[in-house]
Amino acid sequence: MARRLFRWRCGADFIAVKEAPTTQVERVLLRKGSSIVIGIDEVGKGAWAGPLMIGAAVLSRDVIASDDASALMGGARDSKQLSEVKREEMFDHVAATCAAWSIGYVTHAECDALGMNAAQRLATKRAIESLAKQIDVSKATAVIDGRWDFVSPHISQVVTQVKADASVLSVSAASVLAKVSRDRMMREYANDYSLWSFETNKGYPCPKHRTALQGYGPSALHRTSWAFMENFVPWLSRQSAYQLGHSQHEPQSQLEFRSA
Numbered sequence: 001m002a003r004r005l006f007r008w009r010c011g012a013d014f015i016a017v018k019e020a021p022t023t024q025v026e027r028v029l030l031r032k033g034s035s036i037v038i039g040i041d042e043v044g045k046g047a048w049a050g051p052l053m054i055g056a057a058v059l060s061r062d063v064i065a066s067d068d069a070s071a072l073m074g075g076a077r078d079s080k081q082l083s084e085v086k087r088e089e090m091f092d093h094v095a096a097t098c099a100a101w102s103i104g105y106v107t108h109a110e111c112d113a114l115g116m117n118a119a120q121r122l123a124t125k126r127a128i129e130s131l132a133k134q135i136d137v138s139k140a141t142a143v144i145d146g147r148w149d150f151v152s153p154h155i156s157q158v159v160t161q162v163k164a165d166a167s168v169l170s171v172s173a174a175s176v177l178a179k180v181s182r183d184r185m186m187r188e189y190a191n192d193y194s195l196w197s198f199e200t201n202k203g204y205p206c207p208k209h210r211t212a213l214q215g216y217g218p219s220a221l222h223r224t225s226w227a228f229m230e231n232f233v234p235w236l237s238r239q240s241a242y243q244l245g246h247s248q249h250e251p252q253s254q255l256e257f258r259s260a
Contacts, residue, residue: 020070020075021070021076021077021078021166021167021169021172022069022070022169023063023065023066023069023168023169024168025037025161025164025167026064026168026169027064027065029141029143029159030061030064033139034139034141035138035139036099036135036139036140036141037058037141037142037143037170038057038058038128038131038140038141038143038170039057039058039142039143039168039169039170039172040054040055040056040057040124040142040143040144040151040171040174041054041144041145041164041165041178042054042120042124042150042178043055043178043182044105044182044203045116046204047202047203047204047223048204048205048209048222048226049108049198049218049222049223050108050182050186050189050198050202050203051105051107051108051111051185052106052116052119052120053103053105053178053181053182053185054103054126054178055101055103055173055174055175055176055177055178055179056101056102056104056128056131056142056174057098057100057101057173057174057177058098058100058101058131058135059097059170060098061099063169069169070169073093073097073173074090074093074094076090076094076172076173076175077166077176078165078172079172079176079178080165080175081166084183087179087180087183088180088183091177091180094176094177095177098177099135100131100134101131101173101174102127102130102131102134103130103177103178104123104124104125104126104127104128104129104130105126105182106119106126108222108223111223111225112223112224112225117150120150124151125154128151138156139156140155140156141155141157141159142155142158143161143164143171144164144171145160145165146160146162146164147160148160182202183202186199186202186203187202189221193219195212195219196209196213196216196221197212198221203221
């Protein structure tokens with residue numbers, strides 16, 4: 001099937017962001033022949049440490065048809081608009097009410113090795129492969145936040161919409177599922193890497209995280225290829241330069257270069 005990519009633009013086909021997400025987009029896509037609509041959202045892209053995670057959520061037909069769909073989904077909305085406590089409270093309800101959902105992620109090491117865009121595509125591929133074990137995704141449409149299509153070719157039809165995580169209920173559900181799953185993982189990691197306060201910052205930038213990096217250097221979970229390393233751990237870059245300078249006196253066959 002040929003891939004089709006849509007953008008909801010300002011004008012006649014623009015769907016305004018409302019106070020609570022709706023199922024208007026899901027209804028339109030089902031009427032146009034999609035078998036299911038998959039909301040997909042990413043969390044962790046801006047973090048300094050830990051995984052990048054993708055959530056995928058499919059709402060039931062009953063929820064999509066409801067005039068109070070958001071309430072049926074426990075008040076799900078863009079996870080950034082909810083407190084950590086509220087996200088945790090609604091997680092089980094959102095998960096149980098979805099017709100199907102899945103999580104896919106890439107590690108910090110894969111983010112370093114692949115680069116962020118390729119890593120996000122890989123996490124998405126893993127999420128869709130997991131979802132495909134529950135439902136048939138061959139005629140599905142994916143709805144994602146923003147303008148960049150990181151889902152194709154794993155789903156044949158993709159709709160991109162700015163602020164979809166706040167306006168499209170299936171994307172909001174995916175946002176909550178991915179965010180809570182990643183937060184729980186980072187809290188577990190904090191037991192072994194207590195110096196970097198992952199239980200509170202979840203690997204994202206904050207003053208306490210910066211101070212820990214400057215004082216202790218990176219943990220085994222940090223994305224060490226990122227530019228922030230030179231800004232907050234400058235002694236590491238000086239050390240690398242020193243090591244490279246000494247290695248130039250060695251035979252060429254012993255030199256190893258790693259691309260960022």
